[in-house]
Amino acid sequence: MDRTDETLRELFAVQAPPTLAGRLRAALRAPAPGLEALADRFHFDASERGITRLAYGRGRDSAAGRGRRHVEQAREELIEYLGGRRTFFTVPVDLGGVAEFQDRVLAEARRIPFGGVESYAALARRIGHPRAARAVGNALGANPVPVLVPCHRVIRGDGTWGHYAFGAALKTRLLELERTTPLLVGCESTRIVCRRGCAHEQRIGEHGRVVFASVADAASVGYRPCKVCRPRDHAA
């Protein structure tokens, strides 16, 4: 054993606060309710090309023909997302009815990674209109498909929330959900790392899940990225 070993052993001798065990027991007895129960309160409109509108509250789904399949897929993915089992959506969205500026804002909002947040001003800069933060806010406020296009990941530059179509409380819960849902999950037996929600990731057993902070970290210990969900292209 050398000095580095001793230094590390000393450094890692942390004392837990004496009240920790009691607080943990209290948390185990009263776990916070999940978001999955809210899934029934979301309603979809869909065209042949994809989801055109997502509403929250009273209402019903509206779709015909192939649109019904999109609604089914969207609902399934939304339930998984709210349950912390999905970090991305594959259901197509049809933004055919929105103006060009809003379309660019929504496209840029879709690039904000799961679990990340971005300011209105930064989004305005990214679309090439650095002084249009307020217009960006209006465009996001009129987002026809919240959650699927993650406008909840856009907040004010001072770190406070700002307007959200489904209310500030739901925005907080969605951001908290994304804060506590892992993005990259590796399978211990196949040594493949996927994005959470990939069909392959969903087959990994409870004991075989290993979370990574980046694809590079996973590669450093012998895991390769999934060829289906391509985490290298999408993870932050």
Add this chain to the structure above:
Amino acid sequence: MDERAFERLAGEYAGRLYSVAYRMLGNRADAEDAVQRALLKCFVARAAYSPRWAVSTWLYRALTNVCIDELRRRRVRDESDLDVETVSEQLPRARVARQPTIERLDVTRALATVPREARVLLALHYVDGLGYGELAKIRGISVNTVKSQLRRGKAILKKALEAGGHDGSD
């Protein structure tokens, strides 16, 4: 495993889990939050617990999964131009005491230069004296990878300590 048995287990391991989380995340608030989240995940999934796993392996796997995702999130957050303190304040988390002055700042800083995977293994190895086999099971990697990561992590740490004027030699 029933609820009472799990509660006893949580009480027994809380301190050690906290120490590992603290060394991975660097502050008390995040460490306590991570321990709470990891234990809640295990509590919900306790029916799936298999006795072929040591309890410590099961709990440490859950804890490292939570801590590593927190480190990923920080990396994303550090790249943004937002007031991150305000963002954090608005999200719920475990209530904890104020963080005291950080001791041995140079070692903590040196540890931050070690790659994440090696840092996690160092924390597990030195906090609880976990062996190579258990570390391999916790992180889902081979024993040889554990050994090479620990060796590499220690070498980087030693170099950083020497560069900072701290005597980390034999």
